Each structure stands twice: as C-alpha cells, then as structure tokens.
Amino acid sequence: MDWPAPAHCASTGSDARSSIRAAVAAGAATLNAVTAAVYTDIPPALLPAAARNVLAHLIDLDARGMLVFNGPPGPDTPLSSR
Numbered sequence: 001m002d003w004p005a006p007a008h009c010a011s012t013g014s015d016a017r018s019s020i021r022a023a024v025a026a027g028a029a030t031l032n033a034v035t036a037a038v039y040t041d042i043p044p045a046l047l048p049a050a051a052r053n054v055l056a057h058l059i060d061l062d063a064r065g066m067l068v069f070n071g072p073p074g075p076d077t078p079l080s081s082r
Helices: 013-025 031-038 044-063
Strands: 067-069 079-081
Touching: 013 031, 013 044, 013 079, 031 044, 044 067
Parallel strands: none
Antiparallel strands: 067 079
16 A cells, blocks of 8 residues: 655655754654654554654764764654754
C-alpha cells in the first residue's frame, strides 16, 4: 500500500532537516514530540517507522552542530536548538 507523504513533511533531506529543526525550535524536546509535530497526518501504526526516520535526521543534525542531544542520542534524550 502506498501512503502519501504528509503535505507539510519533507520529501528531501534538507526539507526534513528544516521541518525537524522548526519542531525543536517550537519546543518539541524529545524524539516522540518531534515525530508528532512533523508527522501529523499518518496512521498511528506508521509512527514507529516515522520516529526512526526522525531519529536518523536528529543524529545528523546533532553531528552538524544544528541541535544538541542532552545526553546519548536516543528516543528519550532531551533535545535543544542551537
């Protein structure tokens, strides 16, 4: 089954980074909060897969110095904007 991408969700890496950074800047401080902010219109069963995608982007953004994991990268680690 093909699921459409959320209308506001990124289709490219740079769009994804922008959406995720905006969610963190708006106060989303954990993986689940960022995922919920970015993926607002997908079936709940797909949220775990979406969270894995977001986690990969968060790790990349942390490595680029664009946000900070306040501890080891993981689903419960608080995030901060830079």
